[in-house]
Amino acid sequence: MLAFHYDHLTLALPPGHRFPQSKYQMLRERVERDPGRMRLRVADAATAAELALVHTPDYIDAVLHGTLSAAAQREIGFPWAPGLPRRSLCSVGATIAAAGAALEEGVAASLAGGTHHAYADKGSGFCVFNDVAVAARLMQARWHREHPDRPGLRVLVVDLDVHQGNGTARIFQDDDSVFTLSIHGEKNFPFRKEASDLDVGLPDGCxxxxxxxxxxxxxAEVWRRVADRPPGLAFYLAGADPHEGDRLGRLKLSANGLLRRDRIVLDALFERRIPVALSMAGGYGEDLGVTVEVQRRTLDAAADTWARWQAARTV
Structure with missing residues (x-):
């Protein structure tokens, strides 16, 4: 299975910052210890034109050229520094690459991504650009170009990060070509939710x-509601932050519970032959090694599903 990364690019963060950027290198190194399961690739950067499929020109320009206001930087949670634009572009690029590979091979992954709090005109909650939204729009555009006589590509977003995908929900509101599902902690960030196509808010301690x-x-409700026009591509935000050891999650899922979650999603997509691009999304464990192990098991489940896709193609 192809998996894309960019952990050589780091952010200039002040000491004690809550964003655990070291987990990305830790995850890639953990994957490298199991050769043969995944083909690791360094992600290319998305282009400004690709970002413009979702984001407003003024916001793109402010991020790329360092003119974000102090308030905008506080909402994102990162101070602007010269390394921020490149890393943000590669975050989107990794998910674009994973989506393209998924359409070819059935399953692929970004070892980061899932920046679902970013809106069209602003960032928020450690999210600069919305990688899934940009990748979805780009895949739809490519599909239309390559298959002009066929129906457009419908996209399904399965967002199981512990925080609601408010930016993604807002971007795709009133757009029936993208179905958004978010299962999240009801009382957790963001405290003002947007309307996904289907939202499931769970209580603290779930x-x-x-x-x-x-x-x-x-x-089951998703499959009922998309039955008349099934998705041709899914994005799965497999957040590790519902785990019981997460600093920010407030839910109480075990590692085995999260693996059950992953297999349920991946099995359901495979049964319907819906290709899927995974993003690792959130994970803020008290012990980052535990977070990385949860994510490694998610990737293993995805690699198993990728193998099923390949076997099905040889029958």
Whole structure:
């Protein structure tokens, strides 16, 4: 399975900053210890033209040229520095590459991404540009160009980060070519939610069984509502932050519960032959090694599904 990364690019953050950027290198190094499961590739940067499929010209220019206001930087949670634009562009580029590879091979991943709090005209919550939104729009544009006589590409976003995907929901509101599902902590950030096509807010302290039941119920509703026009591509934001050891999550899922979650999503997509691009999204464990292990198991489940896609093609 192809997996894209860019952890050689780092942010200039003040000491004690809450964003755990070291986890990206830790995850890539963990994946490298199991050769043969994944083909690792360094992500290319997205272009300004690709960003413009979603983001406003003024916002793109402010990020790329360092003219974000102090208030805008505070909302994002990162101070602007020369390294910020390149890293942000590669974050989007990794998800674009994963989406393209998924359409070719069934499953692919970004070892980061899932920047779902970014709106068209602003960033928020450690998210500068919305990687999934840009990749979705670009894949739809490519599909239209390559298949002008076929129906447009419908996209499904399965967002299981513990925080609601408010930016993604807002970007795709009233757009029936993209169906957005968000299962999140109801009382967690963002405190003002946007309307996804389907939102499931869970109480603090929610454990495995309640979560899995909510996920299965939500997916059944998704399949009912997209039956007339099934998705041709899915994005799965497989956040590790619902884990019981997460500093910011406030839910109580076990590592095994999160693996069950991943397999349910991946199995459902495979059964319907919907290609999927994964993003690792959030994860803020008290012990980052635990967060990385949760993400490594997600990637293993994805690699298993990729193998099923390849086997099905040889039959």
């Amino acid at each position: 454990g495995d069984e309640v979560y899995i039941e909510a996920l299965e119920t939500a997916l």
